[in-house]
Amino acid sequence: MPILWQACLASPPYSIYTYSAPADLPDLQEGQRVLVPLGKSIRVAFLIETQPEPPQNIELKSIIWPLEKKPLLNVTHFHLYRNIASRQLQPLGKVLENVVPKRFRSAKLSFKIADKDFPTRLKGVDLARMSFNSRMQLVHIYNEDRMNVCLPTAIEKEEYVSLTADPPWPVRPNAARQLQILEYIYENGPREKGFLKIVMGDWTTGVINKLQSDLLLRVGPPPAEELDPSEKCTVSSDDWDFVPTEQQESAIVEIESALDSDKMEVKLLHGITGSGKTLVYMTAARKCMEQGRSAVILVPEIALAYSLWNSICPLFPDSEKYLYHGYQTPVRKEAIFRAVSSSNNPVLIIGTRSALFLPIQNPGLFIVDEEHDESYKQEERLPYQAKEVAYFLAQKTNSLLILGSATPDLKTFYAAQQGAFSMISMENRVGKSMLPEVRIVDTSKIKNPEQPFAFETEDRLKEVIARGEQAVIMLNRRGFSPLIYCTDCEEPIKCPHCNVSMTYHKGRERLICHYCGNAHSFPLPCPMCGGSHLLPLGGGTERLEEQVAKALPSETKILRMDRDSTRRQERLEEILKSFARGDAQVLVGTQMLSKGHNFPGVTLVVVSEGDLGLNLPDYRSAERTFQLLVQVSGRAGRGDKPGEVIIQTRNPENPIWSSVTSADYKTFFEHEIEKRRKFKYPPFTKLALIRISYPLSWDGDELCTPFFKQIRESAMKIGLMALGPVPAPLSQLRGRKRFNCLIKSGDWVKTRDLYAEMMRSNPDAKNIRITLDLDPVNML
Numbered sequence: 028m029p030i031l032w033q034a035c036l037a038s039p040p041y042s043i044y045t046y047s048a049p050a051d052l053p054d055l056q057e058g059q060r061v062l063v064p065l066g067k068s069i070r071v072a073f074l075i076e077t078q079p080e081p082p083q084n085i086e087l088k089s090i091i092w093p094l095e096k097k098p099l100l101n102v103t104h105f106h107l108y109r110n111i112a113s114r115q116l117q118p119l120g121k122v123l124e125n126v127v128p129k130r131f132r133s134a135k136l137s138f139k140i141a142d143k144d145f146p147t148r149l150k151g152v153d154l155a156r157m158s159f160n161s162r163m164q165l166v167h168i169y170n171e172d173r174m175n176v177c178l179p180t181a182i183e184k185e186e187y188v189s190l191t192a193d194p195p196w197p198v199r200p201n202a203a204r205q206l207q208i209l210e211y212i213y214e215n216g217p218r219e220k221g222f223l224k225i226v227m228g229d230w231t232t233g234v235i236n237k238l239q240s241d242l243l244l245r246v247g248p249p250p251a252e253e254l255d256p257s258e259k260c261t262v263s264s265d266d267w268d269f270v271p272t273e274q275q276e277s278a279i280v281e282i283e284s285a286l287d288s289d290k291m292e293v294k295l296l297h298g299i300t301g302s303g304k305t306l307v308y309m310t311a312a313r314k315c316m317e318q319g320r321s322a323v324i325l326v327p328e329i330a331l332a333y334s335l336w337n338s339i340c341p342l343f344p345d346s347e348k349y350l351y352h353g354y355q356t357p358v359r360k361e362a363i364f365r366a367v368s369s370s371n372n373p374v375l376i377i378g379t380r381s382a383l384f385l386p387i388q389n390p391g392l393f394i395v396d397e398e399h400d401e402s403y404k405q406e407e408r409l410p411y412q413a414k415e416v417a418y419f420l421a422q423k424t425n426s427l428l429i430l431g432s433a434t435p436d437l438k439t440f441y442a443a444q445q446g447a448f449s450m451i452s453m454e455n456r457v458g459k460s461m462l463p464e465v466r467i468v469d470t471s472k473i474k475n476p477e478q479p480f481a482f483e484t485e486d487r488l489k490e491v492i493a494r495g496e497q498a499v500i501m502l503n504r505r506g507f508s509p510l511i512y513c514t515d516c517e518e519p520i521k522c523p524h525c526n527v528s529m530t531y532h533k534g535r536e537r538l539i540c541h542y543c544g545n546a547h548s549f550p551l552p553c554p555m556c557g558g559s560h561l562l563p564l565g566g567g568t569e570r571l572e573e574q575v576a577k578a579l580p581s582e583t584k585i586l587r588m589d590r591d592s593t594r595r596q597e598r599l600e601e602i603l604k605s606f607a608r609g610d611a612q613v614l615v616g617t618q619m620l621s622k623g624h625n626f627p628g629v630t631l632v633v634v635s636e637g638d639l640g641l642n643l644p645d646y647r648s649a650e651r652t653f654q655l656l657v658q659v660s661g662r663a664g665r666g667d668k669p670g671e672v673i674i675q676t677r678n679p680e681n682p683i684w685s686s687v688t689s690a691d692y693k694t695f696f697e698h699e700i701e702k703r704r705k706f707k708y709p710p711f712t713k714l715a716l717i718r719i720s721y722p723l724s725w726d727g728d729e730l731c732t733p734f735f736k737q738i739r740e741s742a743m744k745i746g747l748m749a750l751g752p753v754p755a756p757l758s759q760l761r762g763r764k765r766f767n768c769l770i771k772s773g774d775w776v777k778t779r780d781l782y783a784e785m786m787r788s789n790p791d792a793k794n795i796r797i798t799l800d801l802d803p804v805n806m807l
Contacts, residue, residue, distance in 0.1 A: 034072035041120030051162035058098035189217035258350035298453030300661020320391025327400035351378035380413035463670030508563035515558030588616035621659035627666030
């Protein structure tokens with residue numbers, strides 16, 4: 028009797044089917060990719076597990092052929108994907124679609140045969156029609172590595188389209204299609220020419236050719252370095268000349284002891300900014316790889332990933348190492364995925380949250396740097412929390428998990444206090460540097476929008492520049508102006524899909540919705556009244572950069588680092604290197620500046636608007652503000668000279684400032700944790716957010732009232748506290764009306780049960796979209 032396998036499709040309908048594995052197939056394993064028949068088509072599926080009995084009254088089809096000898100996905104990672112699917116109540120196939128690169132899920136392939144008795148190439152349909160004896164002969168050829176998978180020539184030679192320059196581009200304002208392509212690549216990075224044709228239409232070919240002739244786009248095969256999974260290091264020294272301080276040495280000893288224990292452990296590395304956590308990470312990674320095990324170091328931002336890569340990788344000259352993040356080209360990501368999957372050596376991975384899905388073999392160490400950062404939570408497409416993924420992998424592989432931060436997540440710090448895991452404290456800066464002095468400056472009386480600084484702030488900035496030192500200025504809002512106001516009808520210009528104000532980006536000459544990406548050329552007539560008297564209100568980093576340039580001597584070099592100025596990888600690296608070398612004296616940017624960067628020449632940090640985010644409808648708003656301001660304050664005074672921080676606020680009486688100015692995490696924690704206890708927020712409850720939305724054009728509003736009532740009644744029956752459903756703070760996004768239902772529970776299982784019931788009783792599944800977000804970080 029043939030062996031029966033359950034196989035999961037990583038493409039619609041994402042179903043799990045049972046197939047037979049007849050004797051004329053090579054050996055099969057869990058996690059392996061195989062070709063299977065589905066209706067009249069052939070698909071790629073992933074093998075899950077064998078089945079003792081076939082499903083009743085079903086005529087089984089046979090697996091056609093495996094696509095690899097060694098599974099692309101190892102057992103640990105395959106279990107991880109199954110765990111995420113179960114936790115999020117998502118089909119396993121949907122999870123696989125999100126974590127496995129596209130080409131590994133494509134059935135558009137053939138097999139190259141090196142044998143005189145067979146054609147040079149065979150397709151899956153040819154294999155399915157072969158006789159038993161011919162297939163048995165192919166098994167022999169396959170086992171001798173004379174049968175290999177090949178992608179179609181069209182895919183292998185796919186041309187990529189990439190930008191040659193940042194905006195503004197010399198394109199006529201009414202050249203809408205040219206701008207559409209330029210904006211898409213600017214937002215999403217280099218893409219395949221064929222992919223652009225699919226998402227935009229057949230017209231893209233001619234427009235791309237025109238933009239290529241105008242030298243605005245580069246079209247061609249991916250550069251050779253994109254096919255090489257290894258990222259280049261810009262520093263060449265491999266000297267390990269670091270001498271750890273006493274507190275670093277103490278931390279290293281405890282971590283190396285945990286690595287020697289060969290059992291799963293979690294450590295919270297709570298070190299103030301500038302205490303030298305990176306050296307501890309380096310030493311731990313080296314120890315782990317000397318033991319023959321792989322190490323993964325996660326950071327929250329791409330800019331920080333490159334900075335850490337250039338700091339760490341030269342110290343591992345002979346090790347296999349990879350940099351991985353979401354903005355790399357599909358070709359580079361596929362090359363890294365395959366290299367990591369097939370490697371039998373210990374590897375070092377440095378990257379952002381998605382690096383956890385690389386199927387590394389034999390991991391021994393996972394490090395989550397700046398573990399408090401909300402970037403570790405993904406909410407779109409496939410919701411997951413990177414810290415939970417890292418914990419699962421560490422648990423399954425008996426690895427050490429290090430959570431590092433100067434301002435840990437309150438839940439993490441509370442768990443350490445309760446004995447869930449141990450905490451390593453590093454309370455002093457390395458060398459002679461001291462924590463900077465932090466001052467709060469009242470800006471409530473400043474009414475001039477062209478005056479971003481109080482007089483004392485501007486004077487201090489000029490003094491620092493006059494001494495030849497460097498300054499960092501943070502405003503956590505990108506663009507030129509967050510609001511364009513029509514003085515004729517007294518209304519702001521809003522996105523028609525999201526009903527939120529559109530942001531003016533002067534460099535791109537566009538109004539852009541930061542939620543859905545909708546964009547319009549600017550200037551334009553007011554959509555409400557047709558008037559032309561439009562006034563930019565408020566400021567973002569783009570406007571602040573201009574204002575700083577006017578305030579300082581004309582020869583002062585100023586750089587800007589935000590999502591807009593760092594779209595292209597080479598530009599990001601250029602900004603970081605230039606400021607580190609001292610080529611520029613001022614760096615203006617968003618919260619990207621606050622995380623982990625080491626600029627020894629910076630003696631002054633200015634926070635332009637410290638109140639931003641403090642009054643959002645989110646129970647974490649105070650925690651996030653504290654973390655952001657303490658982190659950005661830590662960029663000052665990391666060299667030999669003392670640092671200073673100026674935080675401007677329109678509410679200097681807020682009690683949060685006393686904790687921020689002293690960088691007193693423990694006092695802030697004690698105050699905030701009592702509020703969480705009183706109002707039953709995490710860590711004292713399990714919080715979930717169920718989001719419900721439907722199209723603005725849908726006329727079934729009357730179905731929602733009884734449905735929402737049913738949700739509340741169902742929650743009450745099983746002992747859950749349901750707050751809502753009520754209109755979300757952002758009640759309209761991407762052309763959909765939105766509602767939030769906040770669930771407080773002591774049991775995740777009951778929350779999932781409620782969500783499953785909502786999905787079953789959805790009165791209009793075609794229009795009403797329901798999603799579950801466990802432990803949400805975005806309450807809007």
